[in-house]
Amino acid sequence: MARMSMIEAIRSAMEVSMARDEKVVVFGEDVGYFGGVFRCTQGLQQKYGVSRCFDTPINESGIVGTAIGMAAYGLRPCIEIQFADYMYPAYDQIVSEAARIRYRSSGQFTCPMVIRMPTGGGIFGGQTHSQSPEALFTHVAGLKTVVPSNPHDAKGLLIASIEDPDPVIFLEPKRLYNGPFDGRPDRPVTSWSQHPLGEVPEGHFALPLGEAVVRRPGRAVTVLAYGTMVHVALCAAEEAEIDAEVIDLRTLLPLDLETIVASVKKTRRCVVVHEATLTSGFGAELVSLVQEECFWHLEAPILRVAGYDTPYPHAQEWDYFPGPRRVAEALVETMEA
Amino acid sequence: MARMSMIEAIRSAMEVSMARDEKVVVFGEDVGYFGGVFRCTQGLQQKYGVSRCFDTPINESGIVGTAIGMAAYGLRPCIEIQFADYMYPAYDQIVSEAARIRYRSSGQFTCPMVIRMPTGGGIFGGQTHSQSPEALFTHVAGLKTVVPSNPHDAKGLLIASIEDPDPVIFLEPKRLYNGPFDGRPDRPVTSWSQHPLGEVPEGHFALPLGEAVVRRPGRAVTVLAYGTMVHVALCAAEEAEIDAEVIDLRTLLPLDLETIVASVKKTRRCVVVHEATLTSGFGAELVSLVQEECFWHLEAPILRVAGYDTPYPHAQEWDYFPGPRRVAEALVETMEA
Amino acid sequence: MNEQTAASLSFHVPEPEVRPGEQPDFSHVQIPRAGSVPRPPVDVDPSEIRQLAYSIIRVLNRDGEAVGPWAGTLTQGELLEGLRHMMRLRAFDARMLTAQRQGKTSFYMQHMGEEAVSCAFRRALEPGDMNFPTYRQAGLLIAGDYPMVEMMNQIFSNEADPLKGRQLPVLYSAKDYGFFSLSGNLATQFPQAVGWAMASAISGDSRIAVAWIGDGSTAESDFHAGLVFASTYRAPVVLNIVNNQWAISTFQGIARGGSGTFAARGLGFGIPALRVDGNDYLAVHAVAKWAVERARRNLGPTLIEHVTYRVGAHSTSDDPSAYRPKAESDAWPLGDPVIRLKNHLIKLGAWSEERQKQAEAEIRDEVISAQREAESHGTMHSGGRPSPRDMFEGVYETMPPHLRRQRQKAGF
């Protein structure tokens, strides 16, 4: 075991994968010589050469499009989109191509690739460095969508994603890169070196996609969260002094519905939290599934706490961010319903 | 009043708008001389000249991007994307630009424009002529999303969309272009000339965005639908002999939540229907809202009938399509819950 | 500050020379003499051959002779086979158009007039090379000896369809024949081809990729993405533009704008760009061979504009009489690729009108018997369809729980 930040864990996952399988190639904007604007790929070019880790022109459709061609050839590209906010120019290649190549060719061609992208706000990045577009991927048949909440999971899930036979969208909550952010910007930042999940196996280890984990067992209400919101939810539960069961989904698709349903059937209440805008967010899917599966057990409406339906503002970031106060309010509201 | 197919009604809306306001311009692939592959713009170039209705290069991002520039200048572009399946290359311009220009410029620049696109399956179009991407728009703050289900509404809603000060996504269920399709491909096709909603005012008339309409009053269960699925739901209600209240949403965003809630509080049951893939579809948002607002009234879980989470297949189209049989089953299941 | 007065601007929209009812006119199309364009060495400095993007490489002259520096890349036997490939494609198209009219398939797209492009190009490739085609390069399959019956199974969406009914007719996929899965979305294959070529270079392989795109689709952004990546990484890829003058109802001027040629788009990327007479089987092959050799020798990408004409409708959903003169294709100055190659072979003394007739009959029989076999597996509107169960398979390698639930509920 070693102590790693989330950046180091992600880098370690790529390093391990590149060492084990020479088909793994890594590329993206500023990813090669410089090692990425968040330094996630630092050192990989030096270690594995420019043919396996390289800089690209600034064209996200080209990055994903060439990666699809490489995957069809037989490589396993693990590519970086500099910010999730910049994936839109690649959306056609992701949705119409990567997601469908196995299906439309009846398995003649496949598309094992990982598209990494930093998501979420909390760094005063304004509307184009803060978005959480996961629902735009979960709606697309043929994609898998993963969102880790800590260094340990980030490494295990990224290795599993690279080894997966299908395209995986790997969303990295950038507010967690350096520490387990609980949604209180007024408090001193803690670092992963203080956190048990900053302890990460050094070598190869894979966490299966599609398994959620209970971060905090509880009996009063189930909170479904992923990424940064896991820590916010934990903080809210403490502050509201509510015995919430906090589930970290880790993979949105495939989803670990079993764990969710078991918990809600036990607690009989549910709150769903995400940072993306509310309307048609992934929370809506969670609410739908929970009410379909647990209708007869529910004692209160399932509540959603999410980003407001506005672009992510710059100066009002902390008014916008669904922090512990808003989550706690929802917990209380659910308990009182 | 005149008898119109949905194509004629859409054309009439553009014609009326172009006559009233010379700022209205219409363009897209094959839209000018030829009048569009579905003939929705036929005659407009002849009538208003090539400066107001013209063909474009095949570049959806360019079509939307130039339209944004025109809207910022002060025109009112009403543009066509040949099939909704081909909007992905324009998705960045729609999401990052059109939707946010008013907000990010604090109203200095606005983006009054309409993006028309044919959606939905049922014409053996395979995976790239059948999609229903409405949820990819409803998740985006700054956009409005409209889906008419008949010629009358198509005209009134399109005129309102063109006159709207903000960008509107106008989805045209292509299976309805020529007649009210009820989801039974084995039956002879009926034409709009046989249907009361094929009667359309000839001149200017606008239907406000954000108002749903009850297509079939009922007491047993509320069905929320839009576009083609309105007709499928009506058919299913008849066939299942269930006294369903069928609501045609018409506008998905802004949504007429009041009408929905009033109905569900009355019927105490709800089924949501759409053609788009199930997971993270707009149905999930509807389910979430209904359970948030009507939780204490509900007597059964809200069910969703939707496209399966696969690409839209070609040969198995009628197995895939959420037709009256599947909707009826859901109605029965809800009633028996 | 500015001397010019504020005169009004006016809006310019390119228009074709003629419209329905008018006399077809191709007098604006400049066609160099066959044999007149030089053939540079494959390792030429791209900046020295910019003029090739503004000319047209041609081998067959009016008299059916093969002339000039690009001639001589194929043996007589190969030419005879080439003729047969083009004829087979044409016969195949004719049958499938009829089948569509009969309701045996929902949709079809033909190649009339463009047969030489894909058929001749295919000959310049090696096993293992990969094409990233558009829907109008079935000649790659025919000339690559892919079984016609498999193509028909796909077109009929029948129970033997290799793509299990999932794809629109003509959106083939044939990995073992170097034919990448076709997309319905235009231009996406361009950067994919470049990526495949990059992967081959990364892997120290010797296989190359070939990208295909239509004139209208060069306007798509992915055309640019492909060129940028091909240029930056000097990918071993041949980038083909098939300029058949039309993109559904819009003439090539809508995509080409103020540019001299489509080939010229490559010049800004330092990519050698050639134009070739796309109705000249010999010229297409010679140019293909040149470009393939560049790629194989690690000299990087080549852009080729194949100048041809779409004689038929865009697809079975289209009626071109609404936007262009009916007789336009007769006026097309580069002639018909099948007739031109036939005349060349007759000139060589290797062929005759009688043998042509005979070959036509043979090929028709061949196509008919393939069709008979395919129809035995079903057609679109008869029995013998892929199972609805298949619909849920292959979205992922392993079916995830939510799809299993959906299939179960569907009862398939």
Added chain:
Amino acid sequence: MNEQTAASLSFHVPEPEVRPGEQPDFSHVQIPRAGSVPRPPVDVDPSEIRQLAYSIIRVLNRDGEAVGPWAGTLTQGELLEGLRHMMRLRAFDARMLTAQRQGKTSFYMQHMGEEAVSCAFRRALEPGDMNFPTYRQAGLLIAGDYPMVEMMNQIFSNEADPLKGRQLPVLYSAKDYGFFSLSGNLATQFPQAVGWAMASAISGDSRIAVAWIGDGSTAESDFHAGLVFASTYRAPVVLNIVNNQWAISTFQGIARGGSGTFAARGLGFGIPALRVDGNDYLAVHAVAKWAVERARRNLGPTLIEHVTYRVGAHSTSDDPSAYRPKAESDAWPLGDPVIRLKNHLIKLGAWSEERQKQAEAEIRDEVISAQREAESHGTMHSGGRPSPRDMFEGVYETMPPHLRRQRQKAGF
């Protein structure tokens, strides 16, 4: 079939001449003599001036003299004003970089070395013309007399911020000053500018649009979309590429690939393409004037590559010492735009080192007093912030019910 053996392919990734620790080297940059490039009439046939895409138009020579056919577009008074604009932009940058370090704003992007490009271009425009800029053209605002205090209010996201705190610092919007709302997404403004220009032409107006893009961002697909539409509709737009050699950490070769120049990208579209010494205020103005006149006279688009150098970091989040030699900017052969214009004015006898010092002091005071005023409205990390209520406003013209509910629930 092919004679070549199957030798292995290898992968090529462009690399800059030097990396940190090495000696800066710009010997590969070919720089023509000032005054040596001809000035064609604005209605020239684009195909006759292709070579302009491979040269560099320069006016100021080493001795500070204005020479050649592109000289003489500005009066001495205008030049003095131009110098002041560039100095003001540089002083503004310096203050804002400090303010960022002090936590008064979250982010800043400077223009060091590139001041001439936007400042000189701005002079060639008329009121009503519209720029679609990138984040590195604040010179358009400074030279357009947009109040510095407004820029600072935006940067500080304070209660007087014209954009109400919604935008990242430096993503200005100033409609009345011909400055379109900046996006964080690269290249999207390119087709938008073309669309604005098309709208002006459609409306019979006389206003033109100006698009801006960085060297790295020309790789984006929307660059292509812009060129295609500009070419097809001959839109009255000037398309500017600011080639400052770097795109964050990647040198221009990654975007440029095998191409000779970025300007050459225009040639494939039949768009006249010029390269200009971007550190030469006079040359930029002369070229801008030429291109603006073309647009205004309905002659269509022009593509301009401004050759310059990004002296500073990409942004306050970047540290270039990790990817390029520290002294590289000193070695940049086109010099510093401020010093070059200053020397020219001294040469003309219109200016002196003392007046330069004096002007520097005046400008610093001007900037400081603007900053004082802006800070009185608050900074990022002091009081005086836009209200959270504002957050919900202006998403639509009329707030829809769901947003009203959300605001109400939020208690704002």
